[in-house]
Amino acid sequence: MDADRQPLNPNALTVADAVQLLAKAGPVTEAMLRADLAAGAPANPDGTIHLVHYAAWLALETSGAD
Amino acid sequence: MPTDPRKLRPGELCRLLNSTPLGEVISDGEMRRQRSRAGHRIGNAHHIDLVRYVAWLVLTRHAPKAEPVPPVGVDLAEAASGGAALGSATKGNGLTSKQEAGIAALLSQPTHVAAAALAGVSESTLYRWLQVPAFRAAYRQARRELVEAAVGRVQTAAGRAVEALVTVAAKGRRDGDRVRAAVAILDHAHRGLSDADVLHGDQGQADGGPMGATDVMQLLAGRLRQLDAAELPSAEKARLTATLADTLLRAIGVNVIDQRLEALQAVLGGRKAKDKK
Numbered sequence: 001m002d003a004d005r006q007p008l009n010p011n012a013l014t015v016a017d018a019v020q021l022l023a024k025a026g027p028v029t030e031a032m033l034r035a036d037l038a039a040g041a042p043a044n045p046d047g048t049i050h051l052v053h054y055a056a057w058l059a060l061e062t063s064g065a066d
Numbered sequence: 067m068p069t070d071p072r073k074l075r076p077g078e079l080c081r082l083l084n085s086t087p088l089g090e091v092i093s094d095g096e097m098r099r100q101r102s103r104a105g106h107r108i109g110n111a112h113h114i115d116l117v118r119y120v121a122w123l124v125l126t127r128h129a130p131k132a133e134p135v136p137p138v139g140v141d142l143a144e145a146a147s148g149g150a151a152l153g154s155a156t157k158g159n160g161l162t163s164k165q166e167a168g169i170a171a172l173l174s175q176p177t178h179v180a181a182a183a184l185a186g187v188s189e190s191t192l193y194r195w196l197q198v199p200a201f202r203a204a205y206r207q208a209r210r211e212l213v214e215a216a217v218g219r220v221q222t223a224a225g226r227a228v229e230a231l232v233t234v235a236a237k238g239r240r241d242g243d244r245v246r247a248a249v250a251i252l253d254h255a256h257r258g259l260s261d262a263d264v265l266h267g268d269q270g271q272a273d274g275g276p277m278g279a280t281d282v283m284q285l286l287a288g289r290l291r292q293l294d295a296a297e298l299p300s301a302e303k304a305r306l307t308a309t310l311a312d313t314l315l316r317a318i319g320v321n322v323i324d325q326r327l328e329a330l331q332a333v334l335g336g337r338k339a340k341d342k343k
Contacts, residue, residue, distance in 0.1 A: 010071060010116075025121035026107070032128045042088070051071075051120060056083040058123035059100075060091040 012048040071116040076101060079114050130183075160200055168195055169205045173212060228254075241296035245306050248289050286310055291336065 008017050015033050022028040037043055042053040069078060080097050084090045092100075101108065108119040161169075164187065171181035172192075182189040195201045234247035293306050 021117055022121040022124060025115070025118040026125050028121050028124050032124050036124070036127070042086075050086075051116065052082055053086045053088070055116065055120045055123065056086040056088045056091045058120065058127060059083050059096075060088060062100075062123055062126050063092060063096050 010051040012044055012046070013051060014048055018049045018051070018054075073109075073113045074116060075112065076114060079116070079119070082116075161204055165195055165201055166204075168192055169201070169208055172205060173208060241292065242298055242302060242306065245289055245293050245296070245310075249306075249309055252286065287332065294336075 008021060013021065015030060015037070018033055019028060019030045022033075033041075033049070036054075036058070037049075041057045042050065044050055069082075074082065076097050077094070080092055080094055083092050101114070104119075104122045108122050109115045164185065168181065168185040168187060171184035172178070175181040175184055178192055179189055182192040185192065196205070228251070231247045231251050235244055235251055238244035238247060290307065290310055293303060293310065296303070298306070
């Protein structure tokens with residue numbers, strides 16, 4: 001049950017959890033995240049996503065974009 | 067006091083992002099630009115929500131890419147001339163780079179909607195720009211230069227087409243090919259001379275011109291003889307003869323009708339004599 005779930009850890013989000021979290025702020029899809037990971041977005045050794053590291057990578061990737 | 071990732075000051079977010087193993091990834095200036103672009107989607111006037119910021123970055127990264135606008139890559143063209151046109155048209159005219167991208171998009175896209183999407187602005191912004199005299203003038207100039215470049219390419223191609231015709235007329239493998247090429251050249255030469263006469267206001271016979279009616283007639287008479295001697299099927303000969311005769315009639319004016327008849331009689335006389343032999 002959702003109620004039993006641990007609070008999300010922004011330092012180690014599974015892709016599904018990250019999508020669930022980010023989708024509340026916009027139409028982010030799992031395919032987008034997986035594409036970013038395939039393109040070199042940082043991931044923890046266990047495959048989870050560190051939100052700040054991911055944000056830093058995105059900031060770098062999108063810098064200068066209009 | 068622990069930092070709330072959903073309520074970060076811009077400076078805090080900057081420091082946080084630059085503290086990862088990736089090193090410095092964003093400057094204060096870039097952060098300002100991002101906040102300006104994202105607006106309330108990532109927070110309010112004082113704070114940024116990390117989750118909303120990441121979502122915005124993901125969506126920005128995966129937004130449909132505007133095709134790179136070659137300095138005006140219109141394959142139409144296109145790229146080289148288009149880019150040159152845009153470059154010269156917008157240089158030093160006070161337009162922003164966004165507006166220059168708007169002009170490039172207008173030149174390369176079929177609709178204003180598509181152009182706005184490509185330039186990354188709203189359609190209403192594009193329409194508003196089109197009301198700005200400087201923007202409109204730059205757009206008009208870029209468009210004019212594109213058209214001129216296209217006309218230049220057509221002229222170059224026409225030159226190459228004439229060269230091909232001349233080559234075939236002189237070195238074609240078959241008589242029929244050479245004759246057809248010659249007819250085409252004469253036909254176009256005649257039309258070109260007529261056009262030139264109209265342009266220069268001279269409708270008279272071009273005695274001193276590059277190819278007067280007499281010259282044309284002699285050439286055609288020669289081609290008729292060549293055609294007569296060629297080993298071609300009768301039907302093909304008849305068709306080519308008719309074409310040559312038609313070209314001849316169009317090539318000469320009524321004031322040289324006697325010469326035309328004389329030449330035709332000479333050719334026909336020669337053919338009859340040959341038949342009797």
